[in-house]
Amino acid sequence: MGIEHIKKKVAGTERLDADEGLVLLRQADLLTLGELAGSVRKRLHPERVVTFIVDRNINYTNICVNKCRFCAFYREADSPDAYVLTREEIYKKIEETIALGGTQILMQGGVHPDLGIEYFEDLFSSIKSRYTIQVHSLSPSEISHVARKAKISITDALKRLKASGLDSIPGGGAEILVDRVREQVSPNKIRWREWMEVMKEAHRLGMPTTATMMFGGLETQEEIVQHMVRLRDLQDETRGFTAFIPWTYQPGNTELGGRPATAVEYLKVLALSRIMLDNITNIQASWVTQGAKIAQVALEFGANDFGSTMIEENVVAAAGVSFRMTRQEIVSIIKDAGYTPAQRDTRYNILAMEK
Amino acid sequence: MNLDPINNKVLSGQRLSREDGITLFRSHDLLALGRMASHVAMAKNGDRVHFVQNMHINPTNLCVNRCKFCAFSRSKGEPGAYEMSIDDILDRARKAGPAVREFHIVSGLHPDLPFSWYLDMLRALKKEFPHIHIKAFTAVEIDYLAKLSGLGLKDTLLLLREAGLGSLPGGGAEIFNPTVRTTLCAEKISGDRWLEVMEIAHRSGLKSNATMLYGHIETVEDRIDHLIRLRELQDWTGGFQAFIPLSFHSQNTEIKKSSYTTGFDDLRTLAISRLLLDNFDHIKAYWVMLGEKITQVSLSFGVDDIDGTVVEERITRMAGGTTDGSMTRDELVDLIKQAGKKPVERDTVYNTVRTWE
Numbered sequence: 001m002g003i004e005h006i007k008k009k010v011a012g013t014e015r016l017d018a019d020e021g022l023v024l025l026r027q028a029d030l031l032t033l034g035e036l037a038g039s040v041r042k043r044l045h046p047e048r049v050v051t052f053i054v055d056r057n058i059n060y061t062n063i064c065v066n067k068c069r070f071c072a073f074y075r076e077a078d079s080p081d082a083y084v085l086t087r088e089e090i091y092k093k094i095e096e097t098i099a100l101g102g103t104q105i106l107m108q109g110g111v112h113p114d115l116g117i118e119y120f121e122d123l124f125s126s127i128k129s130r131y132t133i134q135v136h137s138l139s140p141s142e143i144s145h146v147a148r149k150a151k152i153s154i155t156d157a158l159k160r161l162k163a164s165g166l167d168s169i170p171g172g173g174a175e176i177l178v179d180r181v182r183e184q185v186s187p188n189k190i191r192w193r194e195w196m197e198v199m200k201e202a203h204r205l206g207m208p209t210t211a212t213m214m215f216g217g218l219e220t221q222e223e224i225v226q227h228m229v230r231l232r233d234l235q236d237e238t239r240g241f242t243a244f245i246p247w248t249y250q251p252g253n254t255e256l257g258g259r260p261a262t263a264v265e266y267l268k269v270l271a272l273s274r275i276m277l278d279n280i281t282n283i284q285a286s287w288v289t290q291g292a293k294i295a296q297v298a299l300e301f302g303a304n305d306f307g308s309t310m311i312e313e314n315v316v317a318a319a320g321v322s323f324r325m326t327r328q329e330i331v332s333i334i335k336d337a338g339y340t341p342a343q344r345d346t347r348y349n350i351l352a353m354e355k
Numbered sequence: 356m357n358l359d360p361i362n363n364k365v366l367s368g369q370r371l372s373r374e375d376g377i378t379l380f381r382s383h384d385l386l387a388l389g390r391m392a393s394h395v396a397m398a399k400n401g402d403r404v405h406f407v408q409n410m411h412i413n414p415t416n417l418c419v420n421r422c423k424f425c426a427f428s429r430s431k432g433e434p435g436a437y438e439m440s441i442d443d444i445l446d447r448a449r450k451a452g453p454a455v456r457e458f459h460i461v462s463g464l465h466p467d468l469p470f471s472w473y474l475d476m477l478r479a480l481k482k483e484f485p486h487i488h489i490k491a492f493t494a495v496e497i498d499y500l501a502k503l504s505g506l507g508l509k510d511t512l513l514l515l516r517e518a519g520l521g522s523l524p525g526g527g528a529e530i531f532n533p534t535v536r537t538t539l540c541a542e543k544i545s546g547d548r549w550l551e552v553m554e555i556a557h558r559s560g561l562k563s564n565a566t567m568l569y570g571h572i573e574t575v576e577d578r579i580d581h582l583i584r585l586r587e588l589q590d591w592t593g594g595f596q597a598f599i600p601l602s603f604h605s606q607n608t609e610i611k612k613s614s615y616t617t618g619f620d621d622l623r624t625l626a627i628s629r630l631l632l633d634n635f636d637h638i639k640a641y642w643v644m645l646g647e648k649i650t651q652v653s654l655s656f657g658v659d660d661i662d663g664t665v666v667e668e669r670i671t672r673m674a675g676g677t678t679d680g681s682m683t684r685d686e687l688v689d690l691i692k693q694a695g696k697k698p699v700e701r702d703t704v705y706n707t708v709r710t711w712e
């Protein structure tokens with residue numbers, strides 16, 4: 001099976017199988033992947049608009065029972081810099097977000113051993129009673145944890161959280177959706193089937209989610225492709241994923257260590273995801289891990305969304321990587337690449353076009 | 356914008372015009388630029404990507420010119436001003452590992468030192484490191500040294516060469532457009548003079564590089580005109596080895612810009628340089644300024660050279676450059692391999708030292 005055959009399939013909008021994806025990742029040069037991803041992107045987004053969201057990450061705690069080896073953010077409960085944010089601190093962050101035109105908060109831990117479902121129900125309902133803001137919070141690992149702690153099913157946990165104000169779920173903690181890798185890099189975190197189950201149930205309840213992939217660690221190229229195919233399979237069933245967000249493992253200050261994936265590897269995987277994930281509408285560039293320059297270039301490698309302004313970001317910063325971008329920088333960089341920037345909401349509705 | 360006519364010219368090896376260059380700069384089709392530039396790079400250099408193990412030495416930041424875009428220069432007595440003696444320079448050179456093949460020496464224009472000092476410096480380095488190529492003095496410094504010597508360019512270059520000078524770096528070209536140049540660096544030699552120095556250097560048997568500083572107040576037309584003037588001189592002399600576009604870093608300078616150049620602009624400038632400069636063998640991405648990530652991606656946009664291991668460079672860092680001061684050979688080799696290219700360690704004049712598969 002050659003690249004030319006695969007190019008024809010992509011041009012004919014035929015779906016690629018895992019073997020074909022692997023051939024592209026292994027053999028196609030960077031520009032070929034970019035051209036193929038560009039053609040898929042153009043089919044799905046003919047309008048030359050690049051979206052972004054104004055939001056803030058709020059990490060309510062850094063105490064975490066998972067202790068993943070790739071993570072520089074978590075702390076033990078008795079560590080001197082362990083924290084749990086107070087309600088007042090969280091409110092203040094939300095008010096700052098709204099003042100900056102923000103429409104969403106992304107609250108994630110740490111999977112704190114003592115915070116149960118009642119804590120989050122109370123947190124979300126009190127936020128919703130005070131503010132008009134999208135609560136895009138708790139990755140599958142946290143949801144699974146609170147369900148287990150309350151001895152209820154994932155579905156029941158999601159129903160209760162939804163009733164209290166949880167609107168949608170971020171796609172974090174997917175890492176690589178292959179247990180061989182998870183056992184090595186995040187042995188205490190939920191396995192891939194459970195991650196997928198949380199997402200499936202959320203989609204069934206009408207809660208949209210995103211999906212991520214963290215690569216550049218211990219995974220093989222086959223496992224990168226397998227990750228994409230697993231997401232695509234669930235998406236065929238539920239149509240609940242709004243976006244796919246690949247990013248690279250940041251080895252600074254982590255137990256796992258090693259070297260980060262290079263820019264060429266990032267752009268190749270990003271482009272492959274656009275080609276393979278024909279049923280996920282949006283692909284996000286990751287300026288937080290790649291910097292503004294490569295994130296802009298990523299728009300030619302399949303990305304149609306610039307992610308978030310990230311008024312606050314703590315997890316990647318803990319690994320020693322601290323790119324910052326203002327809304328104005330995001331807007332001007334999108335324009336510089338020849339696209340129209342547009343602020344969106346969590347469900348990718350356009351709120352305002354930037355002229 | 357239809358790039359097909361230009362693409363046809365590229366594929367058939369025809370020279371691109373000024374208008375073609377402007378059309379390319381106005382296009383947002385980055386991948387098409389990459390394709391065309393890769394075609395040219397492949398014809399000239401195959402899959403090879405070159406680098407050199409070198410050491411940068413910046414003997415002083417004292418400078419009688421005070422260019423507005425420069426965060427490096429100082430006046431005498433100003434905080435942060437420094438100057439190295441010949442012994443200091445030798446001490447620094449002794450820190451070069453056994454694999455270093457090139458000293459890259461550029462400086463401010465020192466207000467007091469006599470011409471003989473520069474000859475002494477070259478002789479002292481050459482005596483202790485006869486095997487290391489000395490690439491030193493931008494055209495701006497050469498012009499200044501000719502004034503100090505009172506001998507004219509040709510004889511000045513001859514004496515420097517006899518003392519050990521091997522080739523010239525490409526700095527100080529900035530942008531040739533006189534209006535822009537006056538705003539940026541009123542005291543610096545004109546573009547005409549820069550080209551004249553290079554012409555005489557080439558005719559004296561010295562190879563050189565050429566640069567362009569972009570991303571400040573220049574227009575697209577200024578960039579194209581700059582490239583075309585270099586191309587014209589190269590038709591005459593053939594003395595340029597590599598062209599190196601330098602992205603402007605605004606921090607700590609008097610030119611106020613919102614931020615760095617964009618990734619698009621870096622890649623398109625490199626690709627268009629590859630396309631217009633059909634008589635240059637090499638296009639170099641200077642990773643100290645561009646960052647490792649864009650440098651690696653640029654290998655699919657016409658670039659075949661990523662400079663060197665660059666032990667301790669000070670000029671970019673003082674303008675807010677964020678890359679580490681140096682990269683090891685293994686890191687450079689890895690960067691090239693991960694981009695699907697063949698690493699070639701070279702010497703200053705592009706003889707192959709070692710290749711990797």
